[in-house]
Amino acid sequence: xxxxxxxxxxxxxxxxxxxxxxxxxxxxxxxxxxxxxxxxxxxxxxxxxxxxxxxxxxxxxxxxxxxxxxxxxxxxxxxxxxxxxxxxxxxxxxxxxxxxxxxxxxxxxxxxxxxxxxxxxxxxxxxxxxxxxxxxxxxxxxxxxxxxxxxxxxxxxxxxxxxxxxxxxxxxxxxxxxxxxxxxxxxxxxxxxxxxxxxxxxxxxxxxxxxxxxxxxxxxxxxxxxxxxxxxxxxxxxxxxxxxxxxxxxxxxxxxxxxxxxxxxxxxxxxxxxxxxxxxxxxxxxxxxxxxxxxxxxxxxxxxxxxxxxxxxxxxxxxxxxxxxxxxxxxxxxxxxxxxxxxxxxxxxxxxxxxxxxxxxxxxxxxxxxxxxxxxxxxxxxxxxxxxxxxxxxxxxxxxxxxxxxxxxxxxxxxxxxxxxxxxxxxxx
Numbered sequence: 335x336x337x338x339x340x341x342x343x344x345x346x347x348x349x350x351x352x353x354x355x356x357x358x359x360x361x362x363x364x365x366x367x368x369x370x371x372x373x374x375x376x377x378x379x380x381x382x383x384x385x386x387x388x389x390x391x392x393x394x395x396x397x398x399x400x401x402x403x404x405x406x407x408x409x410x411x412x413x414x415x416x417x418x419x420x421x422x423x424x425x426x427x428x429x430x431x432x433x434x435x436x437x438x439x440x441x442x443x444x445x446x447x448x449x450x451x452x453x454x455x456x457x458x459x460x461x462x463x464x465x466x467x468x469x470x471x472x473x474x475x476x477x478x479x480x481x482x483x484x485x486x487x488x489x490x491x492x493x494x495x496x497x498x499x500x501x502x503x504x505x506x507x508x509x510x511x512x513x514x515x516x517x518x519x520x521x522x523x524x525x526x527x528x529x530x531x532x533x534x535x536x537x538x539x540x541x542x543x544x545x546x547x548x549x550x551x552x553x554x555x556x557x558x559x560x561x562x563x564x565x566x567x568x569x570x571x572x573x574x575x576x577x578x579x580x581x582x583x584x585x586x587x588x589x590x591x592x593x594x595x596x597x598x599x600x601x602x603x604x605x606x607x608x609x610x611x612x613x614x615x616x617x618x619x620x621x622x623x624x625x626x627x628x629x630x631x632x633x634x635x636x637x638x639x640x641x642x643x644x645x646x647x648x649x650x651x652x653x654x655x656x657x658x659x660x661x662x663x664x665x666x667x668x669x670x671x672x673x674x675x676x677x678x679x680x681x682x683x684x685x686x687x688x689x690x691x692x693x694x695x696x697x698x699x700x701x702x703x704x705x706x707x708x709x710x711x712x713x714x715x716x717x718x719x720x721x722x723x724x725x726x727x728x729x730x731x732x733x734x735x736x737x738x739x740x741x742x743x744x745x746x747x748x749x750x751x752x753x754x755x756x757x758x759x760x761x762x763x
Contacts, residue, residue: 338388338527340720346526347720355720358727359393362734365450366396372412372458374401375622376590377560378522378649379455379478382722385525389723400444402459404437409596412458415492419457420564420644421483431491438462447471451730460495472733473499478522479646480667481509501733505647505668518729521671523722524652524713529625531656534633542630546586548616553583553696556635558628558653561589561601561619564644566664569685571608573641574615576689581696584614588631590622632657637695637702641688645669652717655679655709660702662691672717678709 344352369387373380383399390397411430418424438461445452445465453474454460466473475496481489481504489511496502501516510517524531543550555574559565567587574585587605590598602619609615620627632638638654640663647668654661655678663669665681673679680691695702 338385338392338525340389340392340723342527343718343720346714347718351720351724355724355727356393358724358731359395362395362727362730364394364396365730365734366446366448367398367451367453368446368449369397369399369453369455370402370444370459370462371399371455372402372409374399378647380622381530381649382522383455385528385719386723386726389719398446398449400446402437402441402444402462404440406596407433408437409458413597415457415488416479417564418485418488419479419481419492421485424485426485426487434491435461438464450734454499457492460492463495463498466498472501472730474501474503474729474733475499476503477509478505479509480505480644481511484511501729503729506671509646516733518732520722520725520729521668521717522647522649522652523717523719524649524656525719526656530629531653532629534626534630538626539630539634542627543634546616546618546627546631548586548634549584549614550634552614553581553636554586554631554634555583555637555639555692556586556588556631556654557639557641558588558632558650559640559642561598561605563597563601564642565589566641566643567601567605568608569643569688570639570641571605571612571615572685573639573688573692575612576686577692577696578612578614580693583636583696584616585609585612586616586618586631586635588616588618588620588628590620590624628653629657632659635659637662637692639688639692640664640669641682641685642666642669648672652713655706656713658703658706658710660695660705660709662688662695672712674708674712678705678712 340352367390369383371379387397387399411433414424441462442465445462447465447467449471451472453476454462455476456478460475463473497514499515501518502513503518503520504510505521507519557570606617609617632654638659638661640648640651640661642664645667651661651663651669651672661673661679662682663673665683673681675681682688682691
């Protein structure tokens with residue numbers, strides 16, 4: 335695998351941007367950072383971490399990436415929590431909270447308490463904060479999901495952990511919660527030089543299309559996402575059913591699963607059943623390493639759809655826009671911040687609306703091409719790795735060296751319980 339270097343992005347963003355990032359890194363200083371999440375493959379978080387860790391190392395920081403582990407019951411619980419935090423009604427039991435707590439204790443030894451910064455991603459590892467023992471290490475909780483309609487029971491439980499961090503980071507202002515700690519907003523981003531986003535030759539694209547049996551002569555409607563009910567793949571199939579009456583086109587649903595999502599297999603089975611009576615539907619269950627394949631599918635697509643009913647941000651929208659594609663996306667979450675309705679794509683609320691906008695783009699290829707050009711430029715100026723890295727450096731500065739003016743008040747982290755203190759002491763070498 336090619337080593338990622340910051341200077342490689344000069345042709346895309348310019349040398350001045352790279353120089354600014356390096357100057358910020360010097361202000362942060364020679365620090366050590368530990369990123370902790372729940373999976374090394376699959377999903378946007380793991381993908382972002384793969385290049386964030388590499389670029390932070392290139393800046394001279396000492397960085398490690400740690401993945402927690404647990405039994406299948408733990409990931410069943412965290413998936414239920416994930417759905418509840420998105421507003422779904424689920425049955426929450428005391429046993430679920432006990433499973434979460436016990437697995438968190440099991441993973442405490444993975445915490446590097448000598449690090450200058452520990453960045454915990456999403457709810458699954460949030461319980462590791464009980465390993466905190468002193469003020470020397472700054473703890474940051476990075477939330478990648480939409481908490482605007484979070485279930486009160488689940489959020490109330492997780493909040494007791496979150497408020498022991500120094501800061502929380504959200505994608506968008508509306509995702510933030512009322513907390514007693516500092517909060518920051520950092521939208522995610524994509525790596526334009528990764529296998530998923532780099533330029534591909536026509537022959538590379540053709541090879542992928544032919545391997546999957548997709549007809550290059552027919553318009554391609556594409557949705558790339560994990561097989562997750564929140565991505566509404568069944569709604570995409572119904573929209574395609576409507577479009578098919580007017581256009582001889584094909585639908586590609588390309589996705590896979592993540593190690594921390596036990597529900598995806600059931601959703602995939604439902605998708606296959608729903609599409610069984612339709613022609614020209616390609617359902618691709620891809621492994622997490624299918625980056626070139628996804629890149630080729632997005633570049634070959636005529637229209638890209640992301641009909642999510644809930645979405646933290648939706649990096650697949652960013653990826654498609656970077657490739658100059660008009661996107662028809664659900665008017666939810668971070669998709670609303672990427673698609674400028676009528677300019678870089680269309681925002682929709684229903685299956686019928688999705689079908690109407692897809693038909694409109696298929697019927698007006700010049701409009702689709704113009705939207706695609708606007709979409710690529712919007713991503714270049716807002717959602718590339720360089721901007722994301724710069725935002726993180728500013729955040730680290732803010733957390734490590736908070737303003738010490740007379741009006742600044744910094745709350746010390748809450749005292750641990752006697753039981754937690756004993757557990758943490760047992761971690762000492």
